[in-house]
Amino acid sequence: MSIELDRLAEAHGIGLSFISETGEERWPSDEAKRRLLGALGIAAGTDEEVRHSLAALEHPRCYMPAWLENGRAWGITCQLYGLRSERNCGIGDFEDLARLCELVARAGADFVGVNPLHALFFSEARHFSPYAPSSRHFLNPLFIAVDAFESPSEPNREARRAAQGAELVDYEAVARLKRKALEAEFARFQADHLTRAAAFETFTRNRGRRLEDFALFEALSEHMMSEGRSCGWHGWPEDFKDKGSAAVRRFRERHPDRILFHMWLQWIAREQLANVQARAQAAGMRLGLYIDLAVGVAQDGADTWAEPDAVLRGVRVGAPPDAFNARGQDWGLAPISPRSLQADHGGLFGQLISDAIGPAAALRIDHVMSLMRLYLIADGLDGTEGAYVHYPLHDMLVALGTASRQARAIVIGEDLGTVPPNFREIMRAARILGYRVLFFEREVDGRFRLPQDYEHVAMACISTHDLPTLRGWWEECDLDDRERIGLDTPDIAANNRTQRVSDRERMIGALAGSGLLPDRLTPVARGEQPVPAELPQEIAIALSRFLARTPSRLVAVQLEDLVGMRNRANLPGTIDEHPNWQRKLPLTLEALPQSSGFTAITQAVAEERPRSRD
Numbered sequence: 001m002s003i004e005l006d007r008l009a010e011a012h013g014i015g016l017s018f019i020s021e022t023g024e025e026r027w028p029s030d031e032a033k034r035r036l037l038g039a040l041g042i043a044a045g046t047d048e049e050v051r052h053s054l055a056a057l058e059h060p061r062c063y064m065p066a067w068l069e070n071g072r073a074w075g076i077t078c079q080l081y082g083l084r085s086e087r088n089c090g091i092g093d094f095e096d097l098a099r100l101c102e103l104v105a106r107a108g109a110d111f112v113g114v115n116p117l118h119a120l121f122f123s124e125a126r127h128f129s130p131y132a133p134s135s136r137h138f139l140n141p142l143f144i145a146v147d148a149f150e151s152p153s154e155p156n157r158e159a160r161r162a163a164q165g166a167e168l169v170d171y172e173a174v175a176r177l178k179r180k181a182l183e184a185e186f187a188r189f190q191a192d193h194l195t196r197a198a199a200f201e202t203f204t205r206n207r208g209r210r211l212e213d214f215a216l217f218e219a220l221s222e223h224m225m226s227e228g229r230s231c232g233w234h235g236w237p238e239d240f241k242d243k244g245s246a247a248v249r250r251f252r253e254r255h256p257d258r259i260l261f262h263m264w265l266q267w268i269a270r271e272q273l274a275n276v277q278a279r280a281q282a283a284g285m286r287l288g289l290y291i292d293l294a295v296g297v298a299q300d301g302a303d304t305w306a307e308p309d310a311v312l313r314g315v316r317v318g319a320p321p322d323a324f325n326a327r328g329q330d331w332g333l334a335p336i337s338p339r340s341l342q343a344d345h346g347g348l349f350g351q352l353i354s355d356a357i358g359p360a361a362a363l364r365i366d367h368v369m370s371l372m373r374l375y376l377i378a379d380g381l382d383g384t385e386g387a388y389v390h391y392p393l394h395d396m397l398v399a400l401g402t403a404s405r406q407a408r409a410i411v412i413g414e415d416l417g418t419v420p421p422n423f424r425e426i427m428r429a430a431r432i433l434g435y436r437v438l439f440f441e442r443e444v445d446g447r448f449r450l451p452q453d454y455e456h457v458a459m460a461c462i463s464t465h466d467l468p469t470l471r472g473w474w475e476e477c478d479l480d481d482r483e484r485i486g487l488d489t490p491d492i493a494a495n496n497r498t499q500r501v502s503d504r505e506r507m508i509g510a511l512a513g514s515g516l517l518p519d520r521l522t523p524v525a526r527g528e529q530p531v532p533a534e535l536p537q538e539i540a541i542a543l544s545r546f547l548a549r550t551p552s553r554l555v556a557v558q559l560e561d562l563v564g565m566r567n568r569a570n571l572p573g574t575i576d577e578h579p580n581w582q583r584k585l586p587l588t589l590e591a592l593p594q595s596s597g598f599t600a601i602t603q604a605v606a607e608e609r610p611r612s613r614d
Helices: 002-011 030-039 047-057 094-106 154-165 171-191 197-226 246-254 256-282 302-306 338-343 347-357 393-407 423-429 470-474 477-485 490-513 519-525 537-548 596-608
Strands: 073-078 111-114 135-139 288-293 315-319 329-334 362-365 373-378 387-390 410-413 432-437 458-461 554-558
Touching (some): 002 030, 002 047, 002 423, 073 094, 073 596, 094 111, 094 256, 094 288, 111 362, 111 554, 135 197, 135 256, 135 302, 171 256, 197 246, 197 256, 197 302, 246 256, 256 288, 288 347, 338 347, 338 393, 347 362, 347 393, 423 432, 470 537, 477 490, 490 519, 519 537, 537 554, 537 596, 554 596
Parallel strands (some): 073 111, 073 554, 111 288, 362 410, 410 432, 432 458, 458 554
Antiparallel strands (some): 315 373, 373 387
8 A cells, every 4th residue: 555655645746755954864654645645635544545546646557458468578679770781771771670570570579679760950960869859759761761762873872882881870971862862752742743642731731730840940950051050940040049930931931842841751751660560560560660769859959949838948858976977967958848748737748659659569768767757957067966857747647648548559668777766666557668677687685686586567678779788798898998988997997897707607697597507608607617708699599588588578689689799889978989879780681580699599589488379
């Protein structure tokens, strides 16, 4: 009952703890909470009254298909931009994603998770972080597969080959290639406007004013770039910073074709994404696409320009100091306004969730604690001087649950880092799956948790985009990076390496304790031989099987781990010091089925989690 009482108290604004003048944390008694609730007009004198009052508040809960209530499934996650293929333009696209879904569906997977697909700044390719979008309501047109409608000429093929062969994603080269192809196809669409015109008109009518405003921003952004200004509105002339100004109205009237072009891009992108989901399910996946929602938006992007009252200005989203970042983190993102959410009872958030889910069957909410609170940093201050600002949790949960059920999409919450008390209980009650990362799942004494001790209402994985790959972790590549860049002092670096040796030994012990350690490594577990400095493929396979044996509803395997990549996608706290969001896979999609790691790991996970026929 204590958990239910806490949920009711928190829903009505009663704090569950506070710090006294002596620096001690204090918790109000259950009796105090009951009496305070009574003073607020909420019946909570008995356990039955608490349940009744709580039921009156209920999160509808998020969607969960019947087969997954007590069942299990698995899939893979990938960075879409990093997919290689023999046909793309040097960046992964929606056709690559569809083919990947079909490939892993044949291996028994039920979903493919991707990085955020949000719209960035189409006029400036150097803004490519998927977690710093211009808009979370719309898609990144660079993911459009242009060969769906293009007949490439020989010079274009040469440019494609150059972009394909680049070690990292060359966003500027990719953007040049794709803009040329997209402009040509749009010209053909306008010349033959009767072809599929009705479908386009339906799309624009359904998306309404928000689509028009977004397209207007994109057209203005490219216009400002052509004049040597910034792509974001903070660097525009004053009379263009307000979308309702006379200058903006005149621009809208004079440039209807450019605005229409950006609306058309969104239509094409949304159609291709829907096609990915259709092909994934046709290939046998019970879920299909699993989409990621960023925690905020760029301060000078389309969302903050088009809906200024919906975001807070003068502050950025971040995270407080922790064991990994002593100075805290400043993500530079504009947060959604809690007052706006309160004013429309979470309706703004519900629309955002619906737009983000789109045709997908699952949504991952980055930093899901934002449903309750966000660590905000005022302009002029650094990450150590932020504070938590609370959000209307109940309204947001209701909006989330409604959108989830309407779309029939499950919700996964990334609940890593500083998690508020009782928040995970609230997540479970709302049927939001938690996020359980192998590296962090430890007992009090530091041992890795065994499979049977993992949570059921969760998705388990070895690593994430913000952490080292399995091979990179085992071989200390992440520690090399931190030391090279100067994020760690020599003393800290030495301690980290000592700790990593111990952690590898503990991981070997966890595999032995679960009966999954390969026979040839038994002497290592007994201390008769040193732990291998390089990751044996048998360990990668065994750890994937280890996770697959957990009771967690979902298990996700990183595509980077399937192909044995050493380098991570992103190193938090860096900008130019590390090639964030630019890494490509070492193999093409066409070569992936012949990869020994891909075959062995997917087979092992599929054996532990066979796809049921219900």
